[in-house]
Amino acid sequence: MTVTVRFAPSPTGRIHIGNARTALFNWLFALKNKGRFIQRFDDTDVERSKQEYADGILYDIHWLGIFPDATEYQSRRFDLYADAMERLKAAGVLYPCYETPEELDLRRKVRRTRGLPPVYGREALKLTADERAELESEGRKPHWRFLLPNFTADPFETERTEITWNDLIRGEETVDLASLSDPVLVRADGTYLYTLPSVVDDIDMGVSHIIRGDDHVTNTGVQIALFKALGAEPPVFGHHNLLTTTSGEGLSKRTGALSIESLRSEGIEPMAVASLAVLVGTSENVSAMASMDELAEKFEPASTSKSASKFDPDELVVLNKALLHAMPFEAVRDRLAALGISDERAEAFWLAVRGNLEKVSDAAIWWRILRDGPDELPALPIDDRIFLRDAFDLLPEEPWNGSVWRDWTGKVKEATGRKGKALFMPLRLALTGREQGPELADLLPLLGREGTLARRP
CATH class of the missing domain: 1.10.10.350 (Arc Repressor Mutant, subunit A)
Known part of the structure; x- marks a missing residue:
């Protein structure tokens, strides 16, 4: 079996360091196992998804040193999802529901007052064909829920149903399907939520390992059930801890916090970003790795902590300096030339100044001093x-x-x-x-x- 992984962001903004962590975990896992890396854009939200963001994400991961074996777009694969939807309907595990958000909210409140978990009560399963026709005649369009296999015979008599898997990072994990609502797979407007297209694509693309943030742990129980409902063997799952800002705030593509684009524009080297994004929150010491191969040797998924890790941009500066101080002239020749540093002194100059730089562009300051003299002489006694x-x-x-x-x-x-x-x-x-x-x-x-x-x- 060829190890196949995927990085599947929604192209609704530029990726940040937390997204890059997921991409890098997948890339390094594929690298260590001589596997394939698929870049997949989960762009079923056609209103918010933009090609410019997809292009920007590709640019960002290429800059980091990730080069996909294939690039896929979910918006071009709707026929596959429609086919899967019909198969689930035929199997009796995808059913139409007509409640409005307000009605659902009220039902959750009622269940809480009765001491019941606020999950969907499957009321739509009790509707007769005539009742459904009447609702549709009123203009209501159904959304479609996946019937979780958390009962023996009567879907209204749920029982504890454990979905257990050996997580690549967290070890043994268990989700009780009886604690969850039947998930909506298709909205009333016919658009797909994340779960169905993701599972269908993972099956169709032969994804063997899914490595992602631990905010998806509960989703995994549902997805394993859906894999089986579609007649497929679930892949191996791994859930890494999330990164936060130093103040503990979550990261978001929409806010642009610690985006790869901004770090690049600040002159941070890609391997400084990759080293910190991968090694922070693991049992490995955070140090600057000079190449992806070197980082892959350090990469061990199971060494990742279960608690969130704070990403400190100041650490990037330290790693950046370490990389520059050891960087050979050949690796930076073209970038120096772009700064106007290209005569016969360029190599000796780089070897002389690299130990004093925080970023490559700082070399231009010393080149100007070398060429033109000090900007301003201090007052001397x-x-x-x-x-x-x-x-x-x-x-x-x-x-x-x-x-x-x-x-x-x-x-x-x-x-x-x-x-x-x-x-x-x-x-x-x-x-x-x-x-x-x-x-x-x-x-x-x-x-x-x-x-x-x-x-x-």
């Missing part, structure tokens, strides 16, 4: 100015090599008696205008003697 003039007089002649900084500062120390911070800080300020930055031993050969002398106060 008169004794530091005198020291600098003397120091620049001692600048070695070219050709320069990697030892020029050591040679120069050695002469300056001997001539002036200065050492430590008193020696190095004025030189750093004169050369870069900043108190901190890349090693001057690496920058000085890039400046050259002429470029260095141009910074003499």
Whole structure:
């Protein structure tokens, strides 16, 4: 059996880090098992679903390093759902209901007052053909419910019916179907809710493993029953914990909180996002993985905590720095060229400055300093100015090599008696205008003697 997984968001907005966590769990699981990854858009809500969001989601997952084996749209598969609907009707497990939302709400309140669970009482099953015809003559259109197999003979005498599965992440899970209402599969306007198209597609596409957020645990009991009603063996299910903001709020595509698009625009590296999205809330230490293969080696679904995990964007900055500090020039060559960093000094420059960057675009700041000098020289005490003039007089002649900084500062120390911070800080300020930055031993050969002398106060 080929392991087949799917990532199935609704294209009603751009995905956020929580959605990316689900996509990455599926991608890494497929990667580890040499399986297939299907990108499926659950776009049956035709009013809210937009192609621009679907395109944006594809762009986001590609940026993260996820490349689907197939891309599917539920809006193009309605014939399959209609066929499944007819099969369920013929089997007597899909029945029409005519209650309005107000009527349903009132019935739930009545059940609560009687000490009964507020589930649907299957009143529609008692309607005769004449009563249904009369309701439809009044203009009512039915919605359709799936009759859960939580009874022996009489559907009005429900009994505890456990659906149990060995969850890939959470271990053994159980849902009692008697505690649930028969789910609506088809609305009165003929549109489908999530459950039916999802199960039909999982069967048709040969999905072997469904990995998703743990807000779907209860849905799984219903879906397993529906798989069996359609004559299919249910796939393996896995439910990972959800991510929240640092304040504990849930994430939403509609609010754009921590969207992949926004993180990308802030200059965060894809593997920083992937590393934190996958490893946070697991028993693994969160560290920056340089590639998907490396992250796949760390990925172990069962190590995921059952409680929600808080996603701290500040951790992304730490991971981003770690990735950049080890990133080879070849991996960033084109991005540097786009910043105007492309002459013969580009590789040496990158190796010199990468340890001081939070994001790649920061390299442009240091390139400008290297090319044009400090943006603004800080005010220096008169004794530091005198020291600098003397120091620049001692600048070695070219050709320069990697030892020029050591040679120069050695002469300056001997001539002036200065050492430590008193020696190095004025030189750093004169050369870069900043108190901190890349090693001057690496920058000085890039400046050259002429470029260095141009910074003499």
